[in-house]
Amino acid sequence: MSSGASGLTGAEARALIRNGRWRGPTAGLAPGYVQANLVIMPREHAFHFLAWCSRNSRPCPVLDVLEPGIAEPSIAPGADLRTDLPRYRVYRGADAAAEEVEDIRAVWREDLTSFLLGCSYTFEAALVRAGVPVRHWEAGSNVPMYITNIATARAGPFAGPTVLSMRPVPGRLVARAVQVTSRFPGAHGAPLHVGGPADIGVRDLARPDFGDPPKMQTGDVPVFWACGVTSQVALAQSGLRFFIAHSPGHMFVSDIRDEDLAVL
Amino acid sequence: MSSGASGLTGAEARALIRNGRWRGPTAGLAPGYVQANLVIMPREHAFHFLAWCSRNSRPCPVLDVLEPGIAEPSIAPGADLRTDLPRYRVYRGADAAAEEVEDIRAVWREDLTSFLLGCSYTFEAALVRAGVPVRHWEAGSNVPMYITNIATARAGPFAGPTVLSMRPVPGRLVARAVQVTSRFPGAHGAPLHVGGPADIGVRDLARPDFGDPPKMQTGDVPVFWACGVTSQVALAQSGLRFFIAHSPGHMFVSDIRDEDLAVL
Numbered sequence: 298m299s300s301g302a303s304g305l306t307g308a309e310a311r312a313l314i315r316n317g318r319w320r321g322p323t324a325g326l327a328p329g330y331v332q333a334n335l336v337i338m339p340r341e342h343a344f345h346f347l348a349w350c351s352r353n354s355r356p357c358p359v360l361d362v363l364e365p366g367i368a369e370p371s372i373a374p375g376a377d378l379r380t381d382l383p384r385y386r387v388y389r390g391a392d393a394a395a396e397e398v399e400d401i402r403a404v405w406r407e408d409l410t411s412f413l414l415g416c417s418y419t420f421e422a423a424l425v426r427a428g429v430p431v432r433h434w435e436a437g438s439n440v441p442m443y444i445t446n447i448a449t450a451r452a453g454p455f456a457g458p459t460v461l462s463m464r465p466v467p468g469r470l471v472a473r474a475v476q477v478t479s480r481f482p483g484a485h486g487a488p489l490h491v492g493g494p495a496d497i498g499v500r501d502l503a504r505p506d507f508g509d510p511p512k513m514q515t516g517d518v519p520v521f522w523a524c525g526v527t528s529q530v531a532l533a534q535s536g537l538r539f540f541i542a543h544s545p546g547h548m549f550v551s552d553i554r555d556e557d558l559a560v561l
Numbered sequence: 562m563s564s565g566a567s568g569l570t571g572a573e574a575r576a577l578i579r580n581g582r583w584r585g586p587t588a589g590l591a592p593g594y595v596q597a598n599l600v601i602m603p604r605e606h607a608f609h610f611l612a613w614c615s616r617n618s619r620p621c622p623v624l625d626v627l628e629p630g631i632a633e634p635s636i637a638p639g640a641d642l643r644t645d646l647p648r649y650r651v652y653r654g655a656d657a658a659a660e661e662v663e664d665i666r667a668v669w670r671e672d673l674t675s676f677l678l679g680c681s682y683t684f685e686a687a688l689v690r691a692g693v694p695v696r697h698w699e700a701g702s703n704v705p706m707y708i709t710n711i712a713t714a715r716a717g718p719f720a721g722p723t724v725l726s727m728r729p730v731p732g733r734l735v736a737r738a739v740q741v742t743s744r745f746p747g748a749h750g751a752p753l754h755v756g757g758p759a760d761i762g763v764r765d766l767a768r769p770d771f772g773d774p775p776k777m778q779t780g781d782v783p784v785f786w787a788c789g790v791t792s793q794v795a796l797a798q799s800g801l802r803f804f805i806a807h808s809p810g811h812m813f814v815s816d817i818r819d820e821d822l823a824v825l
Contacts, residue, residue, distance in 0.1 A: 347611050352625070364612065
Protein backbone atom coordinates (compact mmCIF):
# COMPACT_ATOMS: atom_id res chain seq x y z
CA MET A 298 0.00 0.00 0.00
CA SER A 299 2.97 2.35 0.39
CA SER A 300 3.97 2.83 -3.23
CA GLY A 301 1.08 3.72 -5.46
CA ALA A 302 -2.17 3.72 -3.58
CA SER A 303 -4.10 2.83 -6.72
CA GLY A 304 -6.78 0.20 -6.35
CA LEU A 305 -7.87 1.14 -2.82
CA THR A 306 -11.52 1.35 -1.90
CA GLY A 307 -12.88 4.57 -0.46
CA ALA A 308 -12.86 3.08 3.04
CA GLU A 309 -9.26 1.83 2.63
CA ALA A 310 -8.14 5.27 1.44
CA ARG A 311 -9.77 6.93 4.45
CA ALA A 312 -8.17 4.44 6.86
CA LEU A 313 -4.76 5.23 5.38
CA ILE A 314 -5.39 8.94 5.87
CA ARG A 315 -6.84 8.58 9.36
CA ASN A 316 -3.77 6.59 10.43
CA GLY A 317 -1.48 9.36 9.22
CA ARG A 318 -0.03 7.31 6.37
CA TRP A 319 -1.29 9.54 3.55
CA ARG A 320 -1.10 13.35 3.64
CA GLY A 321 -0.84 14.08 -0.08
CA PRO A 322 -3.41 15.00 -2.72
CA THR A 323 -6.17 12.46 -3.22
CA ALA A 324 -6.36 12.45 -7.05
CA GLY A 325 -6.19 8.82 -8.17
CA LEU A 326 -6.13 7.50 -4.60
CA ALA A 327 -9.23 5.29 -4.85
CA PRO A 328 -10.13 5.11 -8.53
CA GLY A 329 -13.85 4.88 -9.22
CA TYR A 330 -14.89 6.28 -5.82
CA VAL A 331 -16.51 9.70 -5.66
CA GLN A 332 -14.39 12.41 -4.04
CA ALA A 333 -15.88 15.56 -2.60
CA ASN A 334 -15.13 19.13 -1.60
CA LEU A 335 -15.62 19.74 2.13
CA VAL A 336 -17.06 22.93 3.62
CA ILE A 337 -17.81 23.31 7.35
CA MET A 338 -19.38 26.35 9.00
CA PRO A 339 -21.38 27.36 12.09
CA ARG A 340 -25.05 26.39 12.07
CA GLU A 341 -26.22 29.99 11.82
CA HIS A 342 -24.97 30.28 8.23
CA ALA A 343 -25.88 26.75 7.12
CA PHE A 344 -29.31 27.49 5.64
CA HIS A 345 -28.03 30.34 3.51
CA PHE A 346 -25.06 28.32 2.31
CA LEU A 347 -27.25 25.35 1.39
CA ALA A 348 -29.71 27.69 -0.34
CA TRP A 349 -26.81 29.23 -2.27
CA CYS A 350 -25.59 25.76 -3.32
CA SER A 351 -29.12 24.79 -4.38
CA ARG A 352 -29.37 27.93 -6.51
CA ASN A 353 -25.93 27.34 -8.02
CA SER A 354 -25.89 23.60 -8.36
CA ARG A 355 -23.62 23.52 -11.41
CA PRO A 356 -20.55 24.77 -9.50
CA CYS A 357 -21.76 23.46 -6.14
CA PRO A 358 -23.65 20.14 -6.43
CA VAL A 359 -24.58 18.97 -2.93
CA LEU A 360 -23.62 15.33 -2.40
CA ASP A 361 -24.31 15.35 1.33
CA VAL A 362 -25.27 17.75 4.09
CA LEU A 363 -24.80 16.77 7.70
CA GLU A 364 -26.73 17.96 10.71
CA PRO A 365 -24.95 20.29 13.16
CA GLY A 366 -22.37 18.44 15.27
CA ILE A 367 -22.43 15.34 13.08
CA ALA A 368 -19.18 14.25 11.36
CA GLU A 369 -20.27 10.94 9.79
CA PRO A 370 -21.59 11.47 6.24
CA SER A 371 -24.35 9.33 4.78
CA ILE A 372 -22.22 8.73 1.66
CA ALA A 373 -19.51 7.07 3.80
CA PRO A 374 -20.87 5.32 6.91
CA GLY A 375 -18.19 4.98 9.58
CA ALA A 376 -16.14 7.90 8.22
CA ASP A 377 -15.21 10.92 10.34
CA LEU A 378 -14.90 14.24 8.52
CA ARG A 379 -12.64 15.54 11.35
CA THR A 380 -9.84 13.03 10.69
CA ASP A 381 -10.38 11.41 7.30
CA LEU A 382 -9.04 14.10 4.94
CA PRO A 383 -5.27 14.51 4.46
CA ARG A 384 -5.20 18.27 4.99
CA TYR A 385 -7.66 20.97 6.02
CA ARG A 386 -7.70 24.73 5.96
CA VAL A 387 -9.16 26.53 8.97
CA TYR A 388 -10.19 30.11 8.16
CA ARG A 389 -10.53 32.69 10.95
CA GLY A 390 -11.02 36.39 11.47
CA ALA A 391 -12.18 39.29 9.36
CA ASP A 392 -9.54 38.55 6.72
CA ALA A 393 -10.28 34.79 6.71
CA ALA A 394 -6.63 33.96 7.33
CA ALA A 395 -6.06 30.26 6.68
CA GLU A 396 -4.19 27.78 8.84
CA GLU A 397 -3.33 24.41 7.32
CA VAL A 398 -3.86 21.41 9.62
CA GLU A 399 -4.01 17.61 9.34
CA ASP A 400 -6.88 17.10 11.75
CA ILE A 401 -9.75 19.31 12.93
CA ARG A 402 -10.75 17.57 16.15
CA ALA A 403 -9.22 20.41 18.19
CA VAL A 404 -11.43 23.05 16.56
CA TRP A 405 -14.60 20.95 16.33
CA ARG A 406 -17.79 22.36 17.87
CA GLU A 407 -21.30 21.00 18.24
CA ASP A 408 -22.75 23.77 16.05
CA LEU A 409 -20.50 23.00 13.08
CA THR A 410 -22.41 21.95 9.96
CA SER A 411 -20.69 20.06 7.15
CA PHE A 412 -21.31 19.98 3.41
CA LEU A 413 -19.84 17.65 0.79
CA LEU A 414 -19.91 19.01 -2.76
CA GLY A 415 -19.24 17.14 -6.00
CA CYS A 416 -15.83 17.40 -7.65
CA SER A 417 -14.45 17.18 -11.15
CA TYR A 418 -12.44 13.99 -10.60
CA THR A 419 -15.60 12.00 -11.35
CA PHE A 420 -16.11 13.46 -14.81
CA GLU A 421 -12.40 13.59 -15.65
CA ALA A 422 -12.16 9.83 -15.10
CA ALA A 423 -15.22 9.43 -17.33
CA LEU A 424 -13.61 11.59 -20.04
CA VAL A 425 -10.49 9.42 -20.02
CA ARG A 426 -12.57 6.23 -20.18
CA ALA A 427 -14.38 7.72 -23.21
CA GLY A 428 -11.10 8.49 -24.99
CA VAL A 429 -11.12 12.25 -24.39
CA PRO A 430 -7.62 13.37 -23.36
CA VAL A 431 -7.33 15.36 -20.14
CA ARG A 432 -4.42 17.65 -20.97
CA HIS A 433 -3.48 18.67 -17.43
CA TRP A 434 -3.25 15.01 -16.42
CA GLU A 435 -0.88 14.44 -19.34
CA ALA A 436 1.15 17.49 -18.27
CA GLY A 437 1.14 16.61 -14.59
CA SER A 438 -0.18 20.08 -13.77
CA ASN A 439 -3.26 21.55 -12.10
CA VAL A 440 -6.32 22.36 -14.16
CA PRO A 441 -6.52 26.10 -15.02
CA MET A 442 -9.43 27.92 -13.36
CA TYR A 443 -10.83 31.34 -14.24
CA ILE A 444 -13.03 33.86 -12.43
CA THR A 445 -15.77 34.65 -14.98
CA ASN A 446 -18.42 37.34 -15.44
CA ILE A 447 -21.16 34.76 -14.70
CA ALA A 448 -22.62 35.80 -11.35
CA THR A 449 -23.90 33.20 -8.91
CA ALA A 450 -27.40 33.70 -7.50
CA ARG A 451 -27.01 35.24 -4.03
CA ALA A 452 -28.32 33.70 -0.81
CA GLY A 453 -27.68 35.61 2.41
CA PRO A 454 -23.98 36.50 2.64
CA PHE A 455 -23.05 34.11 -0.16
CA ALA A 456 -22.54 35.54 -3.65
CA GLY A 457 -19.77 36.17 -6.15
CA PRO A 458 -18.63 35.05 -9.58
CA THR A 459 -18.78 31.56 -11.00
CA VAL A 460 -15.32 30.03 -11.36
CA LEU A 461 -14.89 27.75 -14.39
CA SER A 462 -12.19 25.19 -15.01
CA MET A 463 -10.96 24.80 -18.58
CA ARG A 464 -9.86 21.67 -20.39
CA PRO A 465 -8.59 21.83 -23.98
CA VAL A 466 -10.47 19.23 -26.07
CA PRO A 467 -9.74 18.23 -29.69
CA GLY A 468 -12.55 19.56 -31.90
CA ARG A 469 -13.69 16.13 -33.01
CA LEU A 470 -14.14 15.10 -29.34
CA VAL A 471 -16.01 18.13 -28.00
CA ALA A 472 -19.42 16.53 -28.56
CA ARG A 473 -18.28 13.37 -26.80
CA ALA A 474 -16.96 15.46 -23.89
CA VAL A 475 -20.37 17.12 -23.59
CA GLN A 476 -22.19 13.77 -23.68
CA VAL A 477 -19.93 12.10 -21.15
CA THR A 478 -20.01 14.89 -18.57
CA SER A 479 -23.75 15.51 -19.00
CA ARG A 480 -24.27 12.16 -17.29
CA PHE A 481 -22.86 13.56 -14.04
CA PRO A 482 -24.85 16.58 -12.80
CA GLY A 483 -23.60 15.64 -9.32
CA ALA A 484 -20.07 16.41 -10.53
CA HIS A 485 -20.64 19.74 -12.35
CA GLY A 486 -22.36 18.15 -15.37
CA ALA A 487 -22.05 19.46 -18.93
CA PRO A 488 -19.76 22.35 -19.91
CA LEU A 489 -21.07 25.87 -19.32
CA HIS A 490 -19.10 27.33 -22.21
CA VAL A 491 -17.25 26.11 -25.29
CA GLY A 492 -14.88 28.24 -27.34
CA GLY A 493 -13.46 31.74 -27.01
CA PRO A 494 -13.24 33.05 -23.47
CA ALA A 495 -14.12 36.72 -24.14
CA ASP A 496 -17.88 36.11 -23.71
CA ILE A 497 -17.37 34.89 -20.17
CA GLY A 498 -15.07 37.73 -19.21
CA VAL A 499 -11.79 35.84 -19.36
CA ARG A 500 -9.04 37.91 -20.98
CA ASP A 501 -6.08 35.60 -21.21
CA LEU A 502 -6.24 31.81 -21.06
CA ALA A 503 -2.50 31.76 -20.33
CA ARG A 504 -3.10 33.55 -17.02
CA PRO A 505 -5.62 31.55 -14.99
CA ASP A 506 -6.81 32.85 -11.63
CA PHE A 507 -6.10 29.47 -10.00
CA GLY A 508 -4.12 26.42 -11.10
CA ASP A 509 -1.55 26.23 -13.90
CA PRO A 510 -1.60 27.69 -17.44
CA PRO A 511 -3.15 25.28 -19.97
CA LYS A 512 -1.17 23.34 -22.52
CA MET A 513 -3.27 23.72 -25.70
CA GLN A 514 -2.47 21.50 -28.68
CA THR A 515 -3.24 22.29 -32.31
CA GLY A 516 -6.95 21.79 -32.94
CA ASP A 517 -7.88 21.95 -29.27
CA VAL A 518 -10.98 23.94 -28.34
CA PRO A 519 -11.30 25.49 -24.86
CA VAL A 520 -14.12 23.77 -22.94
CA PHE A 521 -15.23 25.28 -19.62
CA TRP A 522 -16.95 23.50 -16.75
CA ALA A 523 -18.36 24.93 -13.52
CA CYS A 524 -15.81 24.55 -10.73
CA GLY A 525 -16.09 23.90 -6.99
CA VAL A 526 -13.63 26.72 -6.27
CA THR A 527 -16.69 28.95 -6.79
CA SER A 528 -17.66 28.07 -3.21
CA GLN A 529 -14.26 29.09 -1.85
CA VAL A 530 -14.51 32.48 -3.56
CA ALA A 531 -18.01 32.95 -2.13
CA LEU A 532 -16.85 31.96 1.34
CA ALA A 533 -13.82 34.27 1.19
CA GLN A 534 -16.02 37.28 0.44
CA SER A 535 -18.92 36.29 2.72
CA GLY A 536 -17.56 37.93 5.86
CA LEU A 537 -17.79 34.65 7.81
CA ARG A 538 -15.23 34.76 10.60
CA PHE A 539 -14.85 31.02 10.99
CA PHE A 540 -15.14 28.21 8.47
CA ILE A 541 -13.21 25.12 7.44
CA ALA A 542 -12.53 23.54 4.06
CA HIS A 543 -10.33 20.78 2.65
CA SER A 544 -6.91 21.90 1.48
CA PRO A 545 -7.04 22.18 -2.33
CA GLY A 546 -6.62 18.76 -3.94
CA HIS A 547 -6.92 16.99 -0.59
CA MET A 548 -10.51 15.84 -0.91
CA PHE A 549 -12.86 13.57 1.02
CA VAL A 550 -13.02 10.07 -0.48
CA SER A 551 -16.53 8.60 -0.18
CA ASP A 552 -17.97 5.10 -0.44
CA ILE A 553 -20.19 5.84 -3.42
CA ARG A 554 -18.98 5.04 -6.92
CA ASP A 555 -18.65 7.42 -9.84
CA GLU A 556 -21.34 5.46 -11.66
CA ASP A 557 -23.73 6.03 -8.72
CA LEU A 558 -23.78 9.69 -9.78
CA ALA A 559 -24.63 8.94 -13.42
CA VAL A 560 -28.13 9.92 -14.50
CA LEU A 561 -28.03 8.03 -17.81
CA MET B 562 -57.73 33.35 -23.23
CA SER B 563 -61.03 32.27 -21.65
CA SER B 564 -61.68 28.97 -23.40
CA GLY B 565 -58.76 26.57 -23.38
CA ALA B 566 -55.80 28.08 -21.63
CA SER B 567 -53.39 26.13 -23.83
CA GLY B 568 -50.56 28.12 -25.34
CA LEU B 569 -50.09 30.55 -22.46
CA THR B 570 -46.64 31.47 -21.26
CA GLY B 571 -45.78 30.94 -17.61
CA ALA B 572 -46.20 34.66 -16.92
CA GLU B 573 -49.57 34.75 -18.69
CA ALA B 574 -50.80 31.76 -16.71
CA ARG B 575 -49.76 33.40 -13.44
CA ALA B 576 -51.48 36.67 -14.40
CA LEU B 577 -54.70 34.75 -15.09
CA ILE B 578 -54.45 33.11 -11.67
CA ARG B 579 -53.50 36.30 -9.83
CA ASN B 580 -56.53 38.08 -11.33
CA GLY B 581 -58.84 35.33 -10.08
CA ARG B 582 -59.66 34.04 -13.55
CA TRP B 583 -58.21 30.56 -13.07
CA ARG B 584 -58.72 28.46 -9.90
CA GLY B 585 -58.48 24.99 -11.42
CA PRO B 586 -55.66 22.47 -11.70
CA THR B 587 -52.64 23.71 -13.64
CA ALA B 588 -51.90 20.59 -15.73
CA GLY B 589 -51.62 21.69 -19.35
CA LEU B 590 -52.09 25.37 -18.48
CA ALA B 591 -48.81 26.63 -19.97
CA PRO B 592 -47.37 23.76 -22.02
CA GLY B 593 -43.58 23.62 -22.01
CA TYR B 594 -43.19 25.70 -18.84
CA VAL B 595 -41.88 24.03 -15.70
CA GLN B 596 -44.43 23.68 -12.90
CA ALA B 597 -43.42 23.21 -9.30
CA ASN B 598 -44.58 21.96 -5.93
CA LEU B 599 -44.70 24.72 -3.30
CA VAL B 600 -43.74 24.26 0.36
CA ILE B 601 -43.58 27.16 2.84
CA MET B 602 -42.53 26.94 6.48
CA PRO B 603 -41.09 29.06 9.29
CA ARG B 604 -37.40 29.87 9.03
CA GLU B 605 -36.49 27.72 12.04
CA HIS B 606 -37.21 24.52 10.11
CA ALA B 607 -35.87 25.64 6.73
CA PHE B 608 -32.33 24.29 7.04
CA HIS B 609 -33.51 20.83 8.04
CA PHE B 610 -36.11 20.76 5.26
CA LEU B 611 -33.58 21.83 2.65
CA ALA B 612 -31.09 19.28 3.98
CA TRP B 613 -33.78 16.60 3.77
CA CYS B 614 -34.55 17.61 0.15
CA SER B 615 -30.84 17.55 -0.71
CA ARG B 616 -30.53 14.05 0.75
CA ASN B 617 -33.66 12.88 -1.07
CA SER B 618 -33.36 14.70 -4.35
CA ARG B 619 -35.15 12.05 -6.42
CA PRO B 620 -38.55 12.69 -4.82
CA CYS B 621 -37.73 16.29 -3.85
CA PRO B 622 -35.57 18.06 -6.47
CA VAL B 623 -35.05 21.67 -5.37
CA LEU B 624 -35.81 24.09 -8.21
CA ASP B 625 -35.67 27.20 -6.04
CA VAL B 626 -35.31 28.18 -2.42
CA LEU B 627 -36.21 31.68 -1.29
CA GLU B 628 -34.87 33.62 1.62
CA PRO B 629 -37.17 34.20 4.60
CA GLY B 630 -39.86 36.78 3.86
CA ILE B 631 -39.24 36.73 0.11
CA ALA B 632 -42.09 35.66 -2.20
CA GLU B 633 -40.52 36.33 -5.63
CA PRO B 634 -38.75 33.23 -6.95
CA SER B 635 -35.64 33.43 -9.11
CA ILE B 636 -37.24 31.05 -11.62
CA ALA B 637 -40.08 33.54 -12.22
CA PRO B 638 -39.04 37.18 -11.75
CA GLY B 639 -42.06 39.36 -10.95
CA ALA B 640 -44.09 36.44 -9.62
CA ASP B 641 -45.58 36.41 -6.11
CA LEU B 642 -45.89 33.02 -4.41
CA ARG B 643 -48.65 34.44 -2.15
CA THR B 644 -51.10 35.10 -4.97
CA ASP B 645 -49.95 33.26 -8.09
CA LEU B 646 -51.14 29.72 -7.38
CA PRO B 647 -54.82 28.81 -7.87
CA ARG B 648 -55.27 27.12 -4.50
CA TYR B 649 -53.21 26.62 -1.35
CA ARG B 650 -53.46 24.45 1.73
CA VAL B 651 -52.60 26.04 5.07
CA TYR B 652 -51.77 23.43 7.72
CA ARG B 653 -52.05 24.30 11.43
CA GLY B 654 -51.93 22.69 14.82
CA ALA B 655 -50.75 19.38 16.24
CA ASP B 656 -52.90 17.44 13.78
CA ALA B 657 -51.86 19.60 10.80
CA ALA B 658 -55.48 20.32 9.92
CA ALA B 659 -55.64 21.83 6.42
CA GLU B 660 -57.59 24.85 5.30
CA GLU B 661 -57.95 25.43 1.55
CA VAL B 662 -57.52 29.05 0.42
CA GLU B 663 -57.04 30.98 -2.83
CA ASP B 664 -54.52 33.48 -1.49
CA ILE B 665 -52.04 33.40 1.41
CA ARG B 666 -51.37 37.11 1.90
CA ALA B 667 -53.40 37.07 5.12
CA VAL B 668 -51.20 34.41 6.72
CA TRP B 669 -47.85 35.65 5.35
CA ARG B 670 -45.07 36.36 7.84
CA GLU B 671 -41.55 37.69 7.43
CA ASP B 672 -40.03 34.44 8.73
CA LEU B 673 -41.74 32.26 6.13
CA THR B 674 -39.33 30.43 3.83
CA SER B 675 -40.46 29.05 0.48
CA PHE B 676 -39.30 26.07 -1.55
CA LEU B 677 -40.18 25.11 -5.12
CA LEU B 678 -39.71 21.43 -5.92
CA GLY B 679 -39.73 19.75 -9.35
CA CYS B 680 -42.87 18.01 -10.54
CA SER B 681 -43.72 15.13 -12.86
CA TYR B 682 -45.51 17.24 -15.50
CA THR B 683 -42.14 17.98 -17.07
CA PHE B 684 -41.25 14.36 -17.69
CA GLU B 685 -44.80 13.31 -18.60
CA ALA B 686 -44.81 15.86 -21.42
CA ALA B 687 -41.43 14.48 -22.53
CA LEU B 688 -42.80 10.92 -22.47
CA VAL B 689 -45.70 11.91 -24.70
CA ARG B 690 -43.36 13.72 -27.12
CA ALA B 691 -41.27 10.54 -27.29
CA GLY B 692 -44.29 8.39 -28.12
CA VAL B 693 -44.67 6.78 -24.68
CA PRO B 694 -48.36 6.74 -23.73
CA VAL B 695 -49.29 8.24 -20.36
CA ARG B 696 -52.23 6.06 -19.36
CA HIS B 697 -53.75 8.34 -16.72
CA TRP B 698 -53.82 11.20 -19.22
CA GLU B 699 -55.68 8.94 -21.64
CA ALA B 700 -58.09 7.95 -18.85
CA GLY B 701 -58.55 11.48 -17.56
CA SER B 702 -57.65 10.30 -14.05
CA ASN B 703 -54.97 11.07 -11.46
CA VAL B 704 -51.71 9.13 -11.48
CA PRO B 705 -51.70 6.36 -8.84
CA MET B 706 -49.21 6.90 -6.00
CA TYR B 707 -47.97 4.36 -3.47
CA ILE B 708 -46.27 4.59 -0.07
CA THR B 709 -43.27 2.26 -0.41
CA ASN B 710 -40.81 0.57 1.94
CA ILE B 711 -37.99 2.84 0.63
CA ALA B 712 -37.12 5.12 3.54
CA THR B 713 -36.01 8.69 2.95
CA ALA B 714 -32.80 9.83 4.66
CA ARG B 715 -33.81 11.77 7.77
CA ALA B 716 -32.86 15.40 8.46
CA GLY B 717 -34.11 16.92 11.71
CA PRO B 718 -37.87 16.32 12.02
CA PHE B 719 -38.20 15.30 8.37
CA ALA B 720 -38.30 11.59 7.55
CA GLY B 721 -40.71 8.96 6.28
CA PRO B 722 -41.26 6.68 3.32
CA THR B 723 -40.63 7.49 -0.32
CA VAL B 724 -43.86 7.80 -2.29
CA LEU B 725 -43.67 6.56 -5.88
CA SER B 726 -46.03 7.30 -8.74
CA MET B 727 -46.69 4.49 -11.20
CA ARG B 728 -47.25 4.67 -14.93
CA PRO B 729 -48.00 1.54 -16.97
CA VAL B 730 -45.64 1.41 -19.97
CA PRO B 731 -45.74 -1.06 -22.89
CA GLY B 732 -42.77 -3.41 -22.57
CA ARG B 733 -41.20 -2.29 -25.85
CA LEU B 734 -41.21 1.34 -24.61
CA VAL B 735 -39.80 0.86 -21.09
CA ALA B 736 -36.22 1.56 -22.23
CA ARG B 737 -37.36 4.71 -24.01
CA ALA B 738 -39.25 5.83 -20.89
CA VAL B 739 -36.05 5.39 -18.86
CA GLN B 740 -33.98 7.33 -21.39
CA VAL B 741 -36.44 10.20 -21.71
CA THR B 742 -36.96 10.75 -17.99
CA SER B 743 -33.26 10.34 -17.16
CA ARG B 744 -32.72 13.67 -18.90
CA PHE B 745 -34.71 15.45 -16.17
CA PRO B 746 -33.17 14.92 -12.72
CA GLY B 747 -34.84 18.21 -11.77
CA ALA B 748 -38.19 16.52 -12.31
CA HIS B 749 -37.64 13.18 -10.50
CA GLY B 750 -35.36 11.72 -13.20
CA ALA B 751 -35.27 8.03 -14.12
CA PRO B 752 -37.62 5.43 -12.63
CA LEU B 753 -36.70 4.03 -9.21
CA HIS B 754 -38.34 0.67 -9.90
CA VAL B 755 -39.62 -1.31 -12.88
CA GLY B 756 -41.85 -4.37 -12.60
CA GLY B 757 -43.57 -6.19 -9.77
CA PRO B 758 -44.39 -4.02 -6.77
CA ALA B 759 -43.73 -6.58 -3.99
CA ASP B 760 -40.05 -5.60 -3.69
CA ILE B 761 -40.95 -2.04 -2.82
CA GLY B 762 -43.61 -3.00 -0.31
CA VAL B 763 -46.66 -2.33 -2.45
CA ARG B 764 -49.31 -5.02 -2.04
CA ASP B 765 -52.01 -4.14 -4.51
CA LEU B 766 -51.57 -1.85 -7.51
CA ALA B 767 -55.35 -1.50 -7.72
CA ARG B 768 -55.39 0.26 -4.33
CA PRO B 769 -53.02 3.24 -4.48
CA ASP B 770 -52.45 5.36 -1.37
CA PHE B 771 -53.11 8.53 -3.38
CA GLY B 772 -54.65 9.21 -6.80
CA ASP B 773 -56.76 6.84 -8.86
CA PRO B 774 -56.32 3.11 -9.61
CA PRO B 775 -54.24 2.50 -12.74
CA LYS B 776 -55.66 1.33 -16.03
CA MET B 777 -53.17 -1.34 -17.14
CA GLN B 778 -53.35 -2.59 -20.71
CA THR B 779 -52.12 -5.95 -21.96
CA GLY B 780 -48.33 -5.93 -22.17
CA ASP B 781 -47.95 -2.94 -19.88
CA VAL B 782 -45.19 -3.06 -17.26
CA PRO B 783 -45.51 -1.03 -14.03
CA VAL B 784 -42.85 1.71 -13.97
CA PHE B 785 -42.37 3.67 -10.73
CA TRP B 786 -40.94 7.17 -10.37
CA ALA B 787 -40.14 9.13 -7.21
CA CYS B 788 -43.02 11.45 -6.37
CA GLY B 789 -43.23 14.89 -4.81
CA VAL B 790 -45.99 13.73 -2.47
CA THR B 791 -43.09 12.28 -0.46
CA SER B 792 -42.58 15.79 0.92
CA GLN B 793 -46.21 16.08 2.00
CA VAL B 794 -45.98 12.78 3.88
CA ALA B 795 -42.77 13.95 5.57
CA LEU B 796 -44.35 17.29 6.50
CA ALA B 797 -47.49 15.63 7.87
CA GLN B 798 -45.45 13.48 10.25
CA SER B 799 -42.85 16.14 11.13
CA GLY B 800 -44.77 17.70 14.01
CA LEU B 801 -44.59 21.17 12.41
CA ARG B 802 -47.52 23.20 13.65
CA PHE B 803 -47.66 25.60 10.71
CA PHE B 804 -46.79 25.13 7.07
CA ILE B 805 -48.29 25.87 3.68
CA ALA B 806 -48.34 23.93 0.42
CA HIS B 807 -50.08 24.16 -2.93
CA SER B 808 -53.36 22.32 -3.19
CA PRO B 809 -52.71 19.01 -5.03
CA GLY B 810 -52.61 19.59 -8.78
CA HIS B 811 -52.67 23.37 -8.36
CA MET B 812 -48.98 24.03 -8.94
CA PHE B 813 -46.76 27.07 -9.39
CA VAL B 814 -46.11 27.82 -13.09
CA SER B 815 -42.57 29.17 -13.59
CA ASP B 816 -40.82 31.03 -16.39
CA ILE B 817 -38.26 28.32 -17.11
CA ARG B 818 -38.89 25.80 -19.86
CA ASP B 819 -38.98 22.04 -19.55
CA GLU B 820 -35.90 21.85 -21.75
CA ASP B 821 -34.03 24.14 -19.33
CA LEU B 822 -34.10 21.22 -16.88
CA ALA B 823 -32.69 18.71 -19.37
CA VAL B 824 -29.16 17.53 -18.63
CA LEU B 825 -28.63 15.86 -22.01
